[in-house]
Structure formats: C-alpha cells, structure tokens
Amino acid sequence: MMMKDKAYWILAAVLLMLGGGLLVFSPAGKPDELPPEELFRAMHDSSRFLHTDEVTRRIIEEDPSLLLIDVRNSESFRSFSLPGAVNIPVTDLLLPEWEDYLRAPGMEKVLYSNDDIMAGQAWILCTRVGITDLYIMRGGLNLWADHILVPEAPPETASMELTDRYRFRLGARLYFTGGTGAEVSVMQAEPIPVVRREKKTTIQGGC
C-alpha cells in the first residue's frame, strides 16, 4: 500500500509539473493561426500571385471557383470594380461577417487593389489568420488596365504567343467595355497549376 501511494504521488507530481508548464508556455495566438515560419514560407511562394490575364480569362469564363475580393474602400469599389467582385475593405477584413467569403471552401479567393501593395498586406493578414486558397492579382487594377483596357500592340515580328495574347486582350477589352455580342477568343493559356492545400484534416477516433 505504501509503495502504491508513493507511485501515485510521483506520477501526480509529474503531471502537475507538465500541466504547470502549459500555463507558463501559454500558446501564442489563436489556435488556427498560421505559425510565423509557415507564414514566411507562404510569403515566398510566388504562386500566390495570379497574372492579370489569368484573372481576366477566368472572369470571362465565369469560373465558379473564382472569388474576387476588392480590398479598396467602398467608394472606389462603387465607381469601378471587376465583375463579380465582393468589396471587403482592408479595414473590415477581420470582421466576422466576411468570414464566410474568406473561408469559403473550394473557392480561390483573389485579392486585388489599385496596385498590389494593399492587396499584399491584406494577403499577409488573411493568411496569418488561417485563410487558405488566397491569391493576389499581381499589379492590381493599374496593371490590369494597362494590359486589358489599353493593351500595347506587339511589334509585327513578335512571336505567336505575344500576338495571341494581344488578341486575347483585345477580346477581353470588348467584354469589359460593353461589347456584349463580341466574340471573345479565350486564350488557350496553360492553366497555372494550383497546389490545393488539403481541407481541414479529420482525425476521428473514440476511446
């Protein structure tokens, strides 16, 4: 009996110590936040940027998995925005009412702003709080306008690829500026392979 009691006290002490340790090393942040190292790694993954042509193509094709998110203020949004975009100003990003958009499963969320600085900041913030499938339209609306609204004609000696791209941009321009009946030649671009992170993993178990 004496022996048994001793074992109990030793084990109890060990458990209490470990439990006390938890109080000292209280976990940082909320549990579903991305650890800093992973955030850093994600920041240096260039696949988080989408090209304006790619975004345009998917808008025209009405890609159901595309969710455009306009992070500018609502005034700019009202004056002009990309078709189908949702307006979530940077200041409102963390509000719970937008969670369903930002965490929509199976959707590829593409952030854009006038340039891509603000969208980039929004991306870091959202990625940190655990939002996945998040992209940035590189160059933002400024570059988008450069490419789609006022495309620069390639020189005549340009490669097929460049000419095709120019033709696509002209078609897209018609689409966006109201040429409803216009034929839009959708660029046969290689789809950018998107590595989809697995959805929340499930571990089921019982006792």
Added chain:
Amino acid sequence: MGPLIPQGVIDPAWNNVFALLIGLAFGFILESSGFSSSRKLAGVFYGYDFVVLKVFMTAVMVCMIGLLYFDYMGWMKLSSIYILPTFLYSVIIGGVIMGFGFILGGYCPGTSFCGAVIGKIDAMFFTVGLYLGILFFSVLYPVFEKIYHAANLGPVQVHDLIGIPAAWFAFAFLVAGLIAFFVVSKIEARAKKVEY
C-alpha cells in the same frame, strides 16, 4: 508537421497497417489490465474497483497534455484535429443508455470483444446484443433522426464555452483528475475485496 498521414508525410495506404497495430496494442492493454472481466467495469458503479476510471482519465490527461505541448512546439496544430460536433440531446440520451449498458452488462463495446475472444460467454452475449442494438437503431433511424440531430452545438470545446484559455482548463482538469484518483483510492481501500 503532424498529423502525419493527412499531411502527406506518411502515405495514406499505411492507414490500415497502423489501425491494425494500434488495435492490437489497445486490445492487449485492455486484456492485460483486466478489462475483459465484466466485474471490473461494474466495479466502478458499485464502488469496489475504480481501475476503469483511472485508466481512462489518465489516458485523457496524458493525451491532453501531449497535444497541448505538441501544439506549443509546432509539431502538430490543434486546429488540424477534427473535433466531433456536439449534439446535446443525443449525447445525454446516449450517455444514459450507455451507462445503463455498462452496469447491466459489465462491458463497453471494446472490452466486450476482448472478453469474447478469451471465451467469456457473457461477453459473447453482450456482443450479440451490441449488434442487435445497432440493427435496432438503424431500422428505427427515421424515428430518432430528429432528436439525433437536435441541439447541434457544433465542434465546441469546453474552454471556449466558458471562455478561459485551453491551458488553464487543462490544468484545472488535471487537478480535478488527481483529486478524483486520490478520493477513489480511499473508497477502494474501504470497500470489500472482490475476487474476479
């Protein structure tokens, strides 16, 4: 880093291998700690043997501390663990039924198999009853469906509900568990010895 299989560190094809190994170990430990005797489980309710309580509480405490440390070290994110949603009424009703089953039969589903394979006749009956119960529930599922899915609280955790940090809850749970162990050992000492 973890969980290893869902994160792709280990190929999912290994799932069944691990399941088998862990199952074997689980069965072995159940048997070797005497859980294949119905008196052991019933003992908790009659107050002469609290091994079941001790074993499962210890398992919960070790697991809880381990996971919290793993989370702290960044080895395995707690958020990547799937938490079953809580259906309040199902849990209460199911708990009551299961509790009665424990007292009446002296087994829980896992230990009944342990008992059955070492040739305990009551365990075999229990296993048959288990399957009858599953059949009964499945056939009458449409009747139960409403209450089965009622009061869905989602994947809640106690510390979120009462709004304290997980570490504090874990610590409180530890203390409560250790006190419970101490108290039941006193009760055990007072109870009459039971031969298995």
Added chain:
Amino acid sequence: MKNTAKIILTLLFVFIVLVFLFSGRNQLRYTLSAEEVLLEIIKEDYDMSPREANEISVNKEKTTVFIDLRDPVLYDNGHLDQAVNIPSGKLLDRHFMKMLRNFHDEGLTMVLYGQDHREAVGPFLFLRQTGFNRLKILTGGYDYFQRVAASGNGVEELPERVSEEPRYDFAALIEEIGGAPGQVQQAIAQPVIPVRREKTTTIQGGC
C-alpha cells in the same frame, strides 16, 4: 532486470523533456494580434523618404541602420551607406535573425528597402508582427533613392507602382473605350453567398 527497465524509462523521459526544451527555443512568435497588425496596416506611418534617408546617411547617425533586402549580387553592385545585406528570403536564417534581434535590442531604427517599394512591404509586415517595432520602409526602394540622389535631392516625382493611387479613372476609361455607360455596372453580379460545407458523415468511435 526491473531496475534496468526503470533506468531506461527514466532516461527516455529525460531525453524527451530535453528535446522539448531545446526544440522550442528559437521559435518565432507573434507579438501582435491580427487586429493590431490590421491597425498597423491602416496607420501607414512607416515610410521614410529618400531625402530623410540621405540625411541620415550623410550625418552617419548611429540610431538608424539600413537593411538591404536584395540579393547579395545587387547589394555588392551598390547600396546605401550603413546598409547591411539581409536577403528577404533568408530573414529567418539563424544568424540574420540574431543580427536583427541585436539591432532591435540596441534600440536602432531599421529601415528596410528592396529594389522597388513593394519588395520591402512583405518583410516589413512580417517583422512587425514578430517582435520588431522600430521599422521603416524606404519609400520607393533603392531605385527611387538613386533617382532622387541623381537629381541632387530635388523634388522627384514618385515612381510608378509605389503607391496605391489609381493611375486611371477606371470607370471613365471604360466608358471612353466602350461608349456604353452602365454596361459594366450591370455585369456586376452579386456572387452567391457560399454556404459552408457541412462535414458529412463522420466515423464515430466508442471504446
């Protein structure tokens, strides 16, 4: 026999505890909550103009250190005086992190710059939320700094792609090209609110 088992178990336990203690050491931690990071983004008080930077450089002020985030090759080709080279992809390398911590502990203001403005934005936001609070960004990056220096510190137009200012009046531009006002506005479809997928059946276990 029993004693050996005990000794082995004890050693194992001690080993595990040691691993715990050492592996948690150099871990990065968020020092700002997501909400605080958002405030930081909105505040926008972290810019340092090239002229200011030049003054510091000339006076050799000891309170400021410049951090060159570009590749070592570019750094070797020319950099600000008093600048140390920490390529942005290697921020988390042990010795660079130590260097940054030292600067931080000495109370120095760290001015980050890349080739252009945006290169510094990501690292800035990352460092800002992992424990560094005296950070600035050199407006326009190295390119702009050089141009300002070349113009004799005269007032130089901000280079493109530094700010979030729109370069076009997008709505007007579209109207001008398409001549069909309102078309685009109609095209803005309100996206369907994504319904969060319920977890389907789960395997429940019991003991």
